[in-house]
Amino acid sequence: MTQTSSDAIRQILGSVRTIAVVGASPNPARDSHIVAAFLAARGYRVFPVNPGHGGKEIAGLMTYGSLAEVPEPIDMVDVFRACEHVAGVLDEALALATPPKVFWTQLGVRDDASAARAEAAGLQVVQDRCPKIDMMELGLPARAGGAG
Template sequence: MSETYSDQHLRDILRATTSVAVVGVSANSVRPSYFVARYLSIKGFKVYPVNPVYEGQKLFGAPVVASLADLPVPVDMVDVFRRSDAAGEVVDEALEALPDLKTIWMQIGVTHPEAAAKARARGVTVVQDRCPKIEYQRLFGELRMGGFNTGIISSKL
C-alpha cells in the first residue's frame, strides 16, 4: 500500500532542495531516469548523475559518478531509479556517504519500508512511489497547461 503525502509536504521538500543525485540515471534520452534528471536540471536543480555504467561521461553539466561516495559535493536529495529490491543498498550507501542528506526520494514503483524506516530514524525525509518531476509539475501548475486536473486551485492561466 502506497504512503500518502500532503501536497504541502511535497512542495516543502521540492522548495528546500537545490541539489539532487539521481541514482540509476540513464544516458538514453528516452528512459524515464534521463528525462526526469534533465527536467530537474532545467528547473534549476543541480543534478548529479550516478551510474557506474556511464562513469566519466557528462550529463546535465556534471560528470557521471559510479557511486554516491564519489559525489564531488554533498547533495540535498537522492532520487532512486533502482528496483525496490536494490533500494535498500542505495539508502544504506546514501546514509553512509552523505551525512547531511535531507531527502531520499524513491521513484514510482520503488518502495522499501525497512530502508525508509532506517532513513527516517536518522532524520532523513523519505518519499516512496512518487516522481519528483510529476510532483513538481502538479504542485507548481505545469500539468494544468497540458489539460490535467491537478486538484489545485490557482489564479494562473
C-alpha cells in the first residue's frame, strides 16, 4: 500500500522538486517550520500553506492560504496536520488542476482511508514519516540548483 521502503523514499525525494508543507508554522521551534526551512535549504521549491498566514513569510518563504493558491504545480504535499484533517487536505490536493505526485503525512499522522483514496487517484503515498529525517538517514544530497 503506502511507500515506505528506503528505495521508494529515495526515489520520491530524488524526483520531486516542489513541495507544499501544509500546516507550516511561523514558530521557528515547530517541526513544520524546521522541515520547511530544511527542505528549502536542500534545494526544493517549498511552499508553506497555512490559512492564517497566507501572504506572510514562514521560514523566509512566501506562505499561501491554501493549496489552490500555490502559483505552480506541486509535486509533493507534506501534511503537518492532525489525522482528522488529512482527508480535507487530500480533497484539496485532488481538486488541483495538476494534482501532486506524492501525498506524504508527517510522523504520527496516519489516515489509511485517505491513503487508499490517494493511491486510487494515482498518487504515491507515504505516511507517518518525515522527509528531513529520511534525507538525513539515507544520506541524500541537496538538489542541484539550490533553494528556490
